[in-house]
Amino acid sequence: MPDWTLLPIxxxxxxxxxxxxxxxxxxxxxxxxKPEGFKKLDKPVGLCEMVKAAQEKGEPFYIxxxxxxxxxxxxxxxxGSSNTPHYSDGGRLGVNLGAMQRPAVNLRLRxxxxxxxxxxxxxxxxxxxxxxxxxxxxxxFVCPATQAEILLRANTYTTGDMYEARGxxxxxxxxxxxxxxxxxxxxxxxxxxxxxxxxxxxxPEGLVIVVIPFQKLPIVTENLKEMTWTRDSLNLDRxxxxxxxxxxxxxxxxxxxxx
Numbered sequence: 367m368p369d370w371t372l373l374p375i376x377x378x379x380x381x382x383x384x385x386x387x388x389x390x391x392x393x394x395x396x397x398x399x400k401p402e403g404f405k406k407l408d409k410p411v412g413l414c415e416m417v418k419a420a421q422e423k424g425e426p427f428y429i430x431x432x433x434x435x436x437x438x439x440x441x442x443x444x445x446g447s448s449n450t451p452h453y454s455d456g457g458r459l460g461v462n463l464g465a466m467q468r469p470a471v472n473l474r475l476r477x478x479x480x481x482x483x484x485x486x487x488x489x490x491x492x493x494x495x496x497x498x499x500x501x502x503x504x505x506x507f508v509c510p511a512t513q514a515e516i517l518l519r520a521n522t523y524t525t526g527d528m529y530e531a532r533g534x535x536x537x538x539x540x541x542x543x544x545x546x547x548x549x550x551x552x553x554x555x556x557x558x559x560x561x562x563x564x565x566x567x568x569x570p571e572g573l574v575i576v577v578i579p580f581q582k583l584p585i586v587t588e589n590l591k592e593m594t595w596t597r598d599s600l601n602l603d604r605x606x607x608x609x610x611x612x613x614x615x616x617x618x619x620x621x622x623x624x625x
Contacts, residue, residue, distance in 0.1 A: 371397055371503075372395060372401065372500045373501040374499070375500055377583060377584060379498060379587065381587060382590075389509065390421050391505055391506060391507050392421060392493065394416075394490065394502065394503055395493070395500055395502060396442075397489040397491055398486070399489070400488070405425075405428075406427060406429065406430070407427040412434065412566055413434055413436060413539040414438070414539045414563045414568055416429065416490070417492065417508065418568050424497075425494070426492060426493040426497050428492070429492070431444035432446060436539075438539050440481070441479065441481040441540050441544060442481070442490065442544070456469050458472070459472060465535050465536055466535070479541075480541075480545050482544060502580060504543065504577055504578065505578045505583055506543075506577050508573050509574060510574070513574075516590070517586065518554065518576065520585075520590045521552055521585060521586050521589070523592075523593050531554050532545055532553050533559060535560075536560075536561045538555065538559075541553060542555065550579050550581035552576065552579065552582050552586075553577050554575060555575050556572065557569040557573040558570075599611075
């Protein structure tokens with residue numbers, strides 16, 4: 367049966383190839399039915415590692431609860447998991463991890479962890495950029511800050527949206543891979559800030575992970591085609607840049623007098 371959550375790709379994503387990313391962007395699709403024509407991931411990894419697995423494989427794959435070996439399947443509400451986040455430890459886990467002072471802190475943190483409606487997702491499909499055939503639910507980038515700045519600016523270029531970064535010490539997979547999907551907001555974080563990702567050695571520290579949901583993807587994609595990616599002014603030294611900025615501000619103020 368065709369999966370109504372999978373829409374044939376219409377968005378021209380070729381502009382992203384101009385970045386020459388070291389690590390391929392990866393599309394994520396949350397599926398109700400089994401995505402036909404794709405292989406299942408051949409080893410269990412955590413939800414925070416799935417994007418990296420797709421980058422390393424260079425081929426699409428899908429997962430079920432059996433392929434996720436951390437708490438990610440619980441937040442996704444996958445069949446075969448406990449469906450909804452539930453702990454019987456009263457928040458003690460965060461203390462035992464050494465991440466939090468008292469159970470109450472862990473209990474409060476868990477209120478910030480979004481989760482899918484149980485049973486709404488049965489499979490999750492991961493696809494590297496050059497193999498995408500369906501409109502992504504999320505498009506994930508792992509890149510240096512100079513490239514991340516262009517991606518974030520491509521949204522605010524026509525929306526005026528603020529840059530927002532949302533995350534937690536543990537279970538940060540929720541903030542990266544569920545929060546944008548549910549809210550329609552772009553989210554980002556810097557590798558090295560997430561407890562589980564650090565322990566699993568997912569990425570070296572200092573990379574920016576940008577997650578663009580389907581609601582924002584057309585805006586970012588079209589704006590990248592129109593806007594200037596780099597600025598000549600950034601090639602100036604500090605003194606040169608300060609002078610350039612002051613001159614530009616002065617000229618703008620003078621133009622504004624002509625009303």
